[in-house]
Amino acid sequence: MAALLRLIILLVSGFTLQSAQAEIYTCKDAAGHTLTSDRPIPECADRAMFVRQNPGQSLREIPRPKTAEERRKADAEQEKQKIAEQLEDQRKREELYLLANFKSENDIEITRQRSLEVVKEKIRVGSEQIKAVDHLLAELQVEQRDSVKKSPAENANLQSRANQLVMSIKNSRESVARYEGEKNFINTQYDDILNRYRDIVLKRKKSE
Numbered sequence: 523m524a525a526l527l528r529l530i531i532l533l534v535s536g537f538t539l540q541s542a543q544a545e546i547y548t549c550k551d552a553a554g555h556t557l558t559s560d561r562p563i564p565e566c567a568d569r570a571m572f573v574r575q576n577p578g579q580s581l582r583e584i585p586r587p588k589t590a591e592e593r594r595k596a597d598a599e600q601e602k603q604k605i606a607e608q609l610e611d612q613r614k615r616e617e618l619y620l621l622a623n624f625k626s627e628n629d630i631e632i633t634r635q636r637s638l639e640v641v642k643e644k645i646r647v648g649s650e651q652i653k654a655v656d657h658l659l660a661e662l663q664v665e666q667r668d669s670v671k672k673s674p675a676e677n678a679n680l681q682s683r684a685n686q687l688v689m690s691i692k693n694s695r696e697s698v699a700r701y702e703g704e705k706n707f708i709n710t711q712y713d714d715i716l717n718r719y720r721d722i723v724l725k726r727k728k729s730e
Contacts, residue, residue, distance in 0.1 A: 547573050548581075617722050624719060634712040641705045648698040652691055659687040 548558045549566035557563050562584075563571060572581040588596065624630050666680050 545573050545575050547571050616718075620715065620719050620722060624715075627716060627719065630712060630716050630719060634708070637708050637712070638705060641701050641708065645698055645701045645705065648694050648701065652694045652698070655687050655690050655694065659684060659691065662687065 544560055546558060546560060547563055548556060549563055549569055549571040550556055551565045551569075557565060568586060570586040571584045573584060574581050624633070662680060662684050666677070666684065672680070
């Protein structure tokens with residue numbers, strides 16, 4: 523008898539505890555009516571719901587699911603934030619790199635000149651080649667003007683040589699133009715490095 527009584531007490535206690543912990547869901551449907559249930563309400567699947575575990579507990583809101591457009595905007599904003607963080611991280615790493623490799627603006631200028639040396643030499647050699655070939659072409663053109671007594675084969679040979687010289691000059695000028703572009707690119711890069719270095723140094727001075 524005592525065992526049966528204990529069993530009944532345990533069952534009643536368990537039921538009471540379960541009832542006390544039951545969750546009550548409420549929401550308003552599309553018509554504005556308040557709906558209540560002991561489980562999530564299907565009619566409010568696309569709306570905010572409120573839930574409380576017992577009458578004495580404050581309401582806890584379950585936000586409505588985001589629409590496809592809201593999810594798209596949230597994903598886009600998250601991606602934008604991710605890119606911004608990556609750029610900020612890259613900026614910090616580049617700042618550390620600049621400060622580690624350059625102790626002053628003069629260091630940057632020295633490195634710039636070292637980077638330009640090879641390109642400048644190529645421009646110099648190319649320009650001298652153009653002058654030399656242009657001189658040969660001028661001499662050949664004089665010879666062509668005085669070619670009255672030459673045979674057709676000799677004249678054809680002169681013209682072939684002239685065409686080759688013209689093509690050589692054209693190729694050399696294109697090469698020099700590329701080297702000039704490379705020189706400008708290097709200068710632009712180091713101008714940017716110098717400006718960023720100045721900004722970093724100025725920022726650090728202000729923070730001291």
